[in-house]
Amino acid sequence: MSVNRANSISMDHLLNLPSTFSKPKKSDSHVSITIPQENNGFRINQTILTNVVAKKDLQTLQKLGGVDGVAYCLETNLDSGINGSAEDITRRRVAFGSNMHGKKQLVKSFSYFVGKAFRHPTIMILLGCAALSLAIDIKDHGGAFKQRWYEGGGISLAVFALIASSATVNYWQNRQLDNIFRISNDIRINVIRRGQRQQISIYDVVVGDIVYLKMGDKIPADGLFLDGYSLQVDKSSMFEDRNHIEVNLRRNPFLVSSAKVINGFARMLVTSVGTNTTCGQMMNLINRDEKEKSPLQKRVKKLALSIRTVTDLVLVVLLVNDYFTSNASNGKRNKANDPLNANPLNTIKGMVAATAIIISTASPEGLLFVVKLTLTYAMKRMMVDKLMVRTPSACETMRSITTICTNKTGTLTLNQMKVKNFWLGQKPMDKVASSSSISPHVVDLILQGVALNTMEGAYKGSSRLMGSEFFGNSMEKALLSWAALELKMDLEKMKQNYSILFVETFNSRKKRSGVLIKNKDANTDVLHIHWKGAAEMILAMCSSYYDTSGNTKDMxxxxxxxxxxxxNEMAASGLCCVAFAYTRVSKEDGEDLKEKKKLKEENLTLLGLAGVEDPCRPEVKEAVELCHCAGVKIKMITGDNACTARAIAIECGILQSGDEDKEGAIVEGEVFRNYTLLEMMEKVDNICVLARSSPSDRLLMVQCLKLKGQVVAVSGINDSRVLKEAHVGLSLGIQGTEVAKESSDIVILDDNFATVAMALTWGRCIYGNIQKFIQFQLTITVSTLVINLLATISTGADYLTAAQTLRVNMITGMLGALALATEHPASDLMEKPPVGLMEGLITNIMWRNLLAQALYQIGVLLVLQGRGASIFGPTKAIHNILIFNTFNLCQIFNIFNVRKLEKKNVFKDVHKSWKFLVIVGIMILLQVLMVEFLRQFANTEKSNWKVLAHTEKLNWVNWGTCVAIAAVSWPIGMIVKCIPIPQLRSL
Incomplete structure (x- = not known):
């Protein structure tokens, strides 16, 4: 390429200089254009690059010298790519920007969530109650305020703790989702730099890079088509146009970021990255609306609002009682002995306290808080178990899954493919004396079919540890490695000797791929067509075959x-059977086939049959059995033929003893799609294996299962529509395409079916932990409301003050939520059937457990309040501390009961939950500190605070009494669980 430079001309005036930029004259090796030097160090600026692609401006592209001219301006060699040195990369980023803007998800600061918590109506009401209480104390007590600020101050401190905990959890969840966003977007891109193909992060792509694209990829930047075959893209993720757009060099060489490659493969020249792309935001894989609540959050909020309705009625009763009690106090109370009662401000303060008690007890934010906390913690732990959750609500749905439709390759198998058998004619290759005794012509044809008919443009690279190795999908690598080892194939030499004229890429419907090639060195008008694919399908296209001597025989x-x-014999051994076939056509016929975009499919000559082995994962059978025990059916959906699928399904345990001979257990996709709707609905539950299936067959099966009321999870590599249709889409982190990952809810990072089973376990664990907290919190709510209601009606005084109630929620409630949220999946979770999607959160078992504990706590506090002084002998000054301490310890002991909602042994495996034990220890420590060293906050009775603060405290007998009373909740919990009750759900 020769270029006449004109550095004195500004590139900003490029489009106004048609004489300077006349249409380039091209030959095989020469383009003559006049290009001025730009002030960014390159010969073109970003504005022109952006506009050419955004406006699909072919005329301007031609003035620039076509794609070759743009590559020259960007200092890109079309064969070896950019220089790729650190200085070169930095220079390109300075001139054209970086591809990092996809990371800029809205990460909100901690102060944002603090402010959001402050603005919540519940918090504002509680702060108002605290301020009013303080104001009344200042007005009422004046100089004695130092001894009387504790109730208002205690409420304020508790509210600030609630704000801090809420903001912390929301900030943590925001950071966790942002981390998932960055991980999911950090895609590995194939580029060529300095003549070496390499994988780089999508964030490292720069303008001028040459990127390799294949089916299932999302385009990482704006750019121009260089070369490739049958490239079609889908831009529906950005535009309303849902047509598949064909991209080629002459008519439409424009590629935009975030479009999906739905067919073919190609190379592209990157022209814009980051914010300069047409899309404006790179690979927007996670679109989340923070205002959108998950189904479980909606149900928990509905439950909380039901509780609020009840507590509002209780509040009305309390306020009315306070009002009338205060008005009647002159006639019923001795004002001289109790002057505080004569003060109308105390009536207001009593009403404020009642409001604060009800608000703190029945706030729905407590339950929503634990849902967020549980989900956020679980998502972080699931990453350790190779599960990346992209849609948090999918965690909730996993507990209801009744059917898993899984692919075979890589999920049930190791994805370590190896050619086990190869048949030449009707003779296995290992029975042939040596490869040298095979006809060279046949060997050459087989090498053409293996080396040039590749789905992803497989190539040979180098590894420091393993030397030369092949890159591509597993099947391609297996075939290329076999050809190199057994037939001494030189892949690079094959690609140099032949030109690829047209490609029909592999698709899941036809199960084959074809290529039209020409020998560069041979002076002939004869072209070769090679087909490769599912053995029985290729066999049906053949009318002859080669034997090892190179003779053609009629079939x-x-x-x-x-x-x-x-x-069938190879398939019965679990081998995937691949056939190779070829035919010859004239140059004229080849051009006609290219024009029609359809290769010849009949009268082919069979070259050989390969049996490819992909061993099952050793842990899969156990995982499948675990799912069966959990009431979850496993269906294998594969493109392999029925014999291969049958062998794999038996080995993995999907087909159990006797099932393999059951009618309808194994069905091929073509048979399934030809069923009537009624037949599909009748047979779909009995199908264990769907063989030779296309994406449309898989979609049809999922739709039928959903119509039957099944809750379906699907694992897949490239079936984006199926993943979206399922209740939970599970994409594969290693094999899965970016399109599939975008369509999925959870990414299986290690592609292992055992990890899919772990996702089921985590779904049940999350749901169970939330149920445990609901039972725990409702026990506190019921007992608190009933105790205060009875106390107010009978004596006119609260057994538990507003400050004490808030501290129960702050210490026991919030820390209890954290303790239960950190519980890991138990071994017995997969012994239960799935929970229906629409079933209520609270079961009859939960009602039984919580009512028993609440009744016990109510009875204990009524006895302590009425007869505590005469029974246990505490002084009046610390009587309230004893009540508060006992009540709080009852909640701490009860947290052990809710660990196991149905099991009698609540201590089983507790030693494994070290976080749970640490948090419970912190709860006990805080309770001791509050009672022993912050007694002013534990006692809000109207007494001499100065004396109390220095002299009164619980002795060892008092502590022993509190602990003994609280510990009774354990045997009560054990006895109650012996009462049989139907497993029904409500709310």
């Missing part, structure tokens, strides 16, 4: 049956 019905027998 009559007898011979065809022999080949079918070979295929």
């Amino acid at each position: 009559n019905e007898k011979e065809r049956m022999k080949f079918e027998l070979i295929i």
Whole structure:
């Protein structure tokens, strides 16, 4: 390429200089254009690059010298790529920007969530109550305020603690989701730099890079098509146009970021990155609306609002009682002995306290808080177990899954493919004396089919540890490695000797791929067509076959049956059968086929049959059995033929003893799609294996299962529509395409089915932990409301003050939520059937457990309040401390009961939950500190605070009494669980 430079001309005036930028004259090796030097160090600026692609401006592209001219301006060699040195990368980023803007998800600061918590109506009401209480104390007590500020101050401190905990959890969840956003967007991109193909992060792509694209990729930046075959893209993620757009060099070479490659493969020249792309935001894989609540959050909020309705009625009763009690106090109370009662401000303060008690007890934010806390903690722990949650609500749905539709390759198998058998004609290659005894012509044809008919443009690279190795998908690598080892194939030499004229890429419907090639060195008008794919499908296209001597033999019905027998024998051994076939066409016919975009599919000559082994994962059978025990059906959906699928399904335990011979257990996709709707609905539950299936067959199966009321999870590599249709889409982190990952809810990072089973376990664990907290919190709520209601009606005084109630929620409630949220999946979770999507959160078992504990706590506090002084002998000054201490310890002991909602042994595996034990220890420590060293906050009775603060405290007998009373909740919990009760759900 030769270029006449004109550095004195500004690139900003490029489009106004048609004489300078006349249409380039191209030859095989020469483009003559005049290009001025730009002030960014390159010969073109970002504005022109952006506009050319955004406006699909072919005329301007031609003035620039076409794609070759743009590559020259960007200092890119079309064969070896950019220089790629650190200085070169930095220079390109300075001139054209970086591809990092996809990381800029809205990460909110901690102060944002603090402010949001402050603005919540519940918090504002509680702060108002605290301020009013303080104001009344200042007005009422004046100089004695130092001894009387504790109730208002205690409420304020408790509210600030609630704000801090809420903001912390929300900030943590925001950071966790942002971390998932960054991980999911950190895609590995294939580029060529300095003549070496390499994988880089999507964030490291720069303008001028040459990127390799294949089916299932999302385009990482704006750019121009360089070369490739059958490239079609889908831009529906950005535009309303849902048509598949064909991209080629002559008519439409424009590629935009975030478009999906739905067919073919190609190379592209990057022209814009980051904020300069047409899309404006790179790979927007996670679109989340913080205002959108998950289904479980909606149900928890509905439950909380039901509780609020009840507590509002209680509040009305308390306020009315306070009002009338205060008005009647002149006639019923001795004002001289109790002057505080004569003060109308105390009536107001009593009403404020009642409001604060009810608000703190029945706030729905407590339950929503624990849902967020549980989900956030679980998502972080699931990452350790190779599960990346992209949609938090999917965690909730996993507990209801009744059917898992899983692919075979890589999930049930190791994805370590190896050619086990290869048949030349009707003779296995290992029975041939040596590869040198095979006809060179046949060997050359096989090498053409293996080396040039690749789905992803497989290539040979180098590894420091392993030397030379092949890159591509697992099947391609297996075939290329076999050809290199057994037939001494030189991949680079093959690619140099042949030109690829047209490609029909592999798709899941046809199960085959084809290529039209020409020998560069041979002076001939004959072209070769090579087909590769599912053995029985390629066999049906053949009318002859080669033997090892290179002789062509007709394939009559007898011979065809022999080949079918070979295929079935390999399939019965669990081998994936791949066939190679070819034919010759004239140059004119080849051009006609290219124009029609359809290769010849009949009268082919069979070259050989390969049996490819992909061993099952050793842990899969146990995982499948675990799912069966949990009431979850496993269906294998694969593109393999029925014989191969049957062998794998038996080995993995999907087909159990006797099932393999059951009618309808194994169905091929073509048979399934030809069923009537009624037949599909009748048979779909009994299908264990769907073989030779296309994406449309898989979609149809998922839709049928959903119509039958099944809750379906699907794992897949490239079935984006199926993943979206399922209740939970599970994409594969290693094999899965970016399109599939974007469509999924959870990414299985290690592609292992055992990890899919772990996702089920985590879903049940999350749901169970939330149920445990609901029971725990409702026990506190019921007992607190009933105790205060009875106390107010009977004596006119609260047994538990507003400050004490808030401290129960702050210490016991919040820390209890954290303790229960950190519980890991228990071994017995997979012994229960799935929970229906629409079933209530609270079961009859939970009602039984919580009512028993609440009744016990109510009874204990009524006895302590009425007869505590005469029974246990505490002084009046510390009587309230004893009540508060006992009540709080009852909640701490009860947290052990809710660990196991149905099991009698609440201490089983508790030693494994060290976080739970640490948090419970912190709860006990805080309770001791509050009672022993912050007694002013534990006692808000109207007494001499100065004396109390220095002289009165609980002795060892008092502490022993409190602990003994609280510990009774354990045997009560054990006895109550012996009462049989139907497993029904409500709310």
